[in-house]
Amino acid sequence: MNVLTNPVFISVVVLTVLxxxxxxxxxxILMxxxxAGLLSNLSLSDTLSTFLGGMGGQSETALSYILLGIFAAMIAHSNITKMLIDKLLSVKKMNKYMLLLMVAGLTCLSGNLIPVHIAxxxxxxxxxxxxxxxxxxxRRAVACALTFGLKMPYILIPAGYGLIFHGIIVQEVSSNGMPVTLSQVPLAMAIPALGMFVGLFIAIFFTYRKPRDYETEEERASHAEIFASSVQLAAGTERVxxxxxxxxxxxxxxxxxxxxVQIQVQSLVLGALVGIIVMFAARVVTLGEGEVVVQEGVKLMGAIAFVMLLASGYATVLKDTGSELIW
Incomplete structure (x- = not known):
């Protein structure tokens, strides 16, 4: 079969273009x-049936995202995140490079150690x-620092959101005829992770190192006075x-x-569930607050969880059409 007329190839091109x-x-993903189904001579109903039947392939991943989103909302509901941020912001004589690296470092904690994600x-x-x-x-340097911190840890470290990502790789690669173990994934992912380190270094120290103004001169002067006053006040009084x-x-x-729990049993579902139960049992989040917090968690990660289900259905359609991409 010609590559350019292969249903899988055309489907991926459609996905990319859209x-x-x-x-x-x-x-x-739906389109x-x-x-892929129509080009493989499947009817629309058969394509949708195959798609829906395959959505369960990532059900554990979707549940992990939902539970971790709820756990993240609970953590954000406590004072831990704010205390950590206040501690880091108390560092004196901070220049812009130190600030950017601090933002990147703090963001790295949000996906693995303290799984609050973007909260x-x-x-x-x-x-x-x-x-x-x-x-x-x-501010483009700030965006690069945030992106690095949100992406690099889960690419490299099999904990928190990283355990979800590595689990998907193991499951999908193994199901396509190449058995791999979870311990092998970090070694392979070290290459793109290293690339992200290099990219962050280039962005901070070269590409976006030049000063950039987002205010008029009058606004800058006003804010400079406010900032200087706050520094003097902080120097003369103890920080609350x-x-x-x-x-x-x-x-x-x-x-x-x-x-x-997630490290011991290699299950993020159980790990997140244990964290949620402890938060409720310890009344860090009361049952009365639970409804709002759970909704915040679902809002935070629900869309990603649903996309994972759709991606699983899409993969099933590509497999069941019998279309193999031949180079």
Missing amino acids: SLARVHVIFA AAIT FIPILIPPLLIFFNYLRLD KQKFEVRDVLTLVAIVGALV
């Missing part, structure tokens, strides 16, 4: 799956905007510290418990 055209990924960004970034402007920091309460200790217990 994605580049900023069509939502849900519709892009690509239908394209920390609204806490961290808004208070730093005046600081960014004062340092004349190119967030008290470390019992609920914060229990939150740490929940985080450690979730991490230990």
Whole structure:
């Protein structure tokens, strides 16, 4: 079969083009799956039936995302994230390079050690905007630091969201005739992770190192005065510290418990569930608050979980059409 007329190839091209055209990924996957089915002489109903039948292939992954999203919302509900951010922001004599590396480092914790995912960004970034402007920091460098921290850890480290990612690789590669183990994945992923380190270094120290203004001169002068006053005030008075309460200790217990369980049993579902149960049992999140927190968690990760189900259905359509890409 000619590669250019292969249903799999055409389907992937359709998916790529729709994605580049900023069509939502849900519709892009559906259209690509239908394209593969119709080009393989399947009826529309048979294609959809195959697609729906294959969606269960990533059900554990989807459940992991949902539970981890709920756990992340619970952690964000506590004071742990804010206390960690306050501690890092208390570092004196911080220049723009140190600030960017700090943002990248803190973001790295959000996917593996303290799985709050993107929930920390609204806490961290808004208070730093005046600081960014004062340092004349190119915000594209901040975006690179955030992206690095959100992506690199789960690519390399099989914990938290990384365990989901590595599990998908093991499952899908093994199901396609190449048995691999979970311990082999980090070695392979070290190559793209190294590339991301290099990319972050280039972005911070070369590409976006030049000063960039997002304000008028008058606004910069005004904010510079505010910033200087706040520095003097901080130097003359003791910083008001967030008290470390019992609920914060229990939150740490929940985080450690979730991490230990997922490492021991290699199941993020059980790990996240243990963390959630501890948070409820310790009343870090009360049952009355549970409804709101759970909704926040589902809102945070629900779309990603559903996309994983759709991706599994799409993969099933490609397999069941019997279309093999021959080079």
